[in-house]
Amino acid sequence: MKSAPPREFVSERDRKWKESLVQDPPNGRVTLVAGQATVYDSRVRDDTNIFITRQSPGGTIDWLTISARTSGVSFNISSNSALDTSVVAWMMLGAAN
DSSP states (O other), X not given: OOOOOOOOOOOHHHHHHHHHHHHOOOEEEEEOBTTEXXXXXXXXXXXXXXXXXXXXXOBSOOOEEEEEEETTTEEEEEESOTTBOOEEEEEEESOOO
8 A cells, every 4th residue: 555645845935936936927038248148036046947048049149058046136048159149038937926
């Protein structure tokens, strides 16, 4: 007989931010300058999933990555090309409210 998996404790704060992700996840667009952009958003956390996609190619395009994040402050989007001037859309899941 299998036993049920242990129940995970979820705080009220965590439950609220998880619900807000379904309803209105933080998102936006930035234009890369010299292949870089910083998005300032106090809702970013160390464990936030950040999704990025190129909306309009510009300059010499290459791979995009989230190169850094500072919890409660910002995250950086970087291209492997310093000549990339693309417009990039972003969306955060797991962001704090």
